[in-house]
Amino acid sequence: MIELTDVRKVFPARRRAGEVVAVDGVSLRVQAGEFAGVVGPSGSGKSTLVRLVNLLERPTSGSVTVDGQVLTDLPDDRVREARRAIGMVFQHFELLDSRTAAGNVEHPLELAGVGRAERRRRATDLLDLVGLGERAEARPAQLSGGQKQRVAIARALAARPKVLLCDEATSALDQASTASVLELLRRVRSELGLTVLLITHEMAVVKAVCDSAVLLERGRVVDGGRLSEVLTRGHSPLADALLPAPVADAGAGHGGALLRVTVTDRTPETVVLQTLIGELGLAVEVAGGSVETVAGGRYGRLLLRVTGDLDRLEAGLRALHDGGVVVDRVPAHGGVAAGSGATR
Amino acid sequence: MSDWGRVYPQLFEATGETLYMVGVAALLTVLLGVPLGVLLTVTAPGGLAPRPLLNRALGLVVNLGRALPFIILLVLVAPVTRGIVGTTIGSTAAIVPLTLGAIPFLARLVETSLREVASGKVEAALSMGARRRDVVRTVLLPEARPSLVAGVTVTVVALISYSAMAGAVGGGGLGDFAIRFGYQQFRTDITLLTVVLLLVIVQLLQWAGDRWARRLAHV
Numbered sequence A: 001m002i003e004l005t006d007v008r009k010v011f012p013a014r015r016r017a018g019e020v021v022a023v024d025g026v027s028l029r030v031q032a033g034e035f036a037g038v039v040g041p042s043g044s045g046k047s048t049l050v051r052l053v054n055l056l057e058r059p060t061s062g063s064v065t066v067d068g069q070v071l072t073d074l075p076d077d078r079v080r081e082a083r084r085a086i087g088m089v090f091q092h093f094e095l096l097d098s099r100t101a102a103g104n105v106e107h108p109l110e111l112a113g114v115g116r117a118e119r120r121r122r123a124t125d126l127l128d129l130v131g132l133g134e135r136a137e138a139r140p141a142q143l144s145g146g147q148k149q150r151v152a153i154a155r156a157l158a159a160r161p162k163v164l165l166c167d168e169a170t171s172a173l174d175q176a177s178t179a180s181v182l183e184l185l186r187r188v189r190s191e192l193g194l195t196v197l198l199i200t201h202e203m204a205v206v207k208a209v210c211d212s213a214v215l216l217e218r219g220r221v222v223d224g225g226r227l228s229e230v231l232t233r234g235h236s237p238l239a240d241a242l243l244p245a246p247v248a249d250a251g252a253g254h255g256g257a258l259l260r261v262t263v264t265d266r267t268p269e270t271v272v273l274q275t276l277i278g279e280l281g282l283a284v285e286v287a288g289g290s291v292e293t294v295a296g297g298r299y300g301r302l303l304l305r306v307t308g309d310l311d312r313l314e315a316g317l318r319a320l321h322d323g324g325v326v327v328d329r330v331p332a333h334g335g336v337a338a339g340s341g342a343t344r
Numbered sequence B: 001m002s003d004w005g006r007v008y009p010q011l012f013e014a015t016g017e018t019l020y021m022v023g024v025a026a027l028l029t030v031l032l033g034v035p036l037g038v039l040l041t042v043t044a045p046g047g048l049a050p051r052p053l054l055n056r057a058l059g060l061v062v063n064l065g066r067a068l069p070f071i072i073l074l075v076l077v078a079p080v081t082r083g084i085v086g087t088t089i090g091s092t093a094a095i096v097p098l099t100l101g102a103i104p105f106l107a108r109l110v111e112t113s114l115r116e117v118a119s120g121k122v123e124a125a126l127s128m129g130a131r132r133r134d135v136v137r138t139v140l141l142p143e144a145r146p147s148l149v150a151g152v153t154v155t156v157v158a159l160i161s162y163s164a165m166a167g168a169v170g171g172g173g174l175g176d177f178a179i180r181f182g183y184q185q186f187r188t189d190i191t192l193l194t195v196v197l198l199l200v201i202v203q204l205l206q207w208a209g210d211r212w213a214r215r216l217a218h219v
Helices: A046-053 A076-083 A101-111 A116-129 A145-157 A175-192 A203-209 A237-242 A269-279 A310-322 B004-042 B052-067 B070-076 B078-085 B091-115 B119-127 B132-169 B174-183 B188-216
Strands: A002-011 A020-030 A035-039 A061-066 A086-089 A163-167 A195-200 A212-217 A220-226 A257-263 A283-294 A297-307 A326-330
Touching (some): A020 A212, A020 A220, A035 A175, A046 A163, A046 A195, A086 A145, A086 B119, A101 A145, A257 A269, A269 A297, A310 A326, B004 B052, B004 B188, B052 B091, B119 B132
Antiparallel strands (some): A002 A020, A212 A220, A257 A297, A257 A326
16 A cells, blocks of 8 residues: 655755755555554654655655555646545644634545535544544644544544554653554554554554554664564564563572573463473573563563573473474573663 | 814814725735735745745845835835826825835734744645645634734734824825924924824724734634
8 A cells, every 4th residue: 555665865965964864765565454653763764754655755766656656756736636545643733723623624625625514524423433523613722632633633534545644643642642542543444444654753652553563763674574473583673672672680590591582472471481390390580571462462572580400401492492482592691681772 | 272173173184094094005015915925935945835036036125115214115106106096195195105115014924923833734734635825725824813913913003103104295194183283383282182092093903903813813
């Protein structure tokens, strides 16, 4: 549904600042119906990247295809038409203060030349859909941040787009509003069969809603994939960012061996514990880590300290490996920090 | 001072002339100044339709208009006035320089107001497939409306002050009245009365403008 091919965006030099390469050769593919995320630190080019999808920024080179249409080949007036099939939600909502909630939802329909009665009807339906049917006549100033973003989502959906772009849509919201807005996004995605591309710097957001994600750094994609696959990796930049490598609890006992275990749906920690404790007769202590529900599955990373008769440990680990479990032994000399910088 | 019976009708007439000149000039100023302000905004670098050369040229003309003392403008545009009104004398003739003097003033205020509309709102409209003129019509002007009303109020008040000089071209009005009946005939009481009358008009205008702007502001 969305395809970026080797897209570059260079902002020309201004005064003393040299030219800025905001997006540096990104290729990205989002399937129809997918909820895709782009994560990265601030300044990594995420916001520019999302603006390249609906050509709010024209790429310096490379091509952008949305719903089979090569947008980068279209003249400006055709791009404007194509944008109606691409809804967009912003960090600061960008509702018009001069209009009511309903008036804001009607705005894109007005631009598309839809008649007044039809606009009213559609705005009412959409505000009901986002749970704000009662507040149709409220002004943005009378709404909370979460409510404003709901109105903005209703507005983005007004012209029945196939694609929804979210630029840090929850970054200005508190935790409760973030959760409810994310829940709403997931719901409209399934109810309306949308393809969603979400930009965020918060890993929690990716874990809460995305099917897939790419990690952007300095304008380049450094890692990516379906979350259910990324999270089964023992180590990769995106996996480490999503599930920070556990740090050994300083209070835990010393001696023995440290094991790093990647917990997934198919290889829960019980399998590992069964082998270590049941078959090898070792004592196991959890030295660090966490397990959480991501993309509907249970994923996590644990750091286990095993003590006892370690002679058969290597053989046991090999057997686990063969069974598809990602587990490895942390080298004795402080190798715990492997996969560092994980809290991005 | 038993001549008040003679003064009042004259004062009444002068008030009418001021309101007429200022009213018509204000209307024309809004009709021409707002579009000029829009043009200044959208052609600016980083604007909706950047045209750096046009923008600089317009900026120069607008600044020239604001730099000229009104009395000089009055004389300079006399040929234009004659072309439009047919004469350079009288209230109607005074409307031309008044309007020409106020347009650049209002245009700058409009530009400032429009610039204050968050660029994210413009971007949101563009993302919905808005054309540039849609952005001006449905985003910039409505969102800036409270501030635009305030700008128009300031401009109308400035027009009242400019109009005092219309007497120089026989335009009449309160300013002219104050000079001819008050100052030149050493009648401080008449001068004061006129000033009070002008103050009342300005106060009323400012009050109405503020109220209107507040009603439009939904923030």
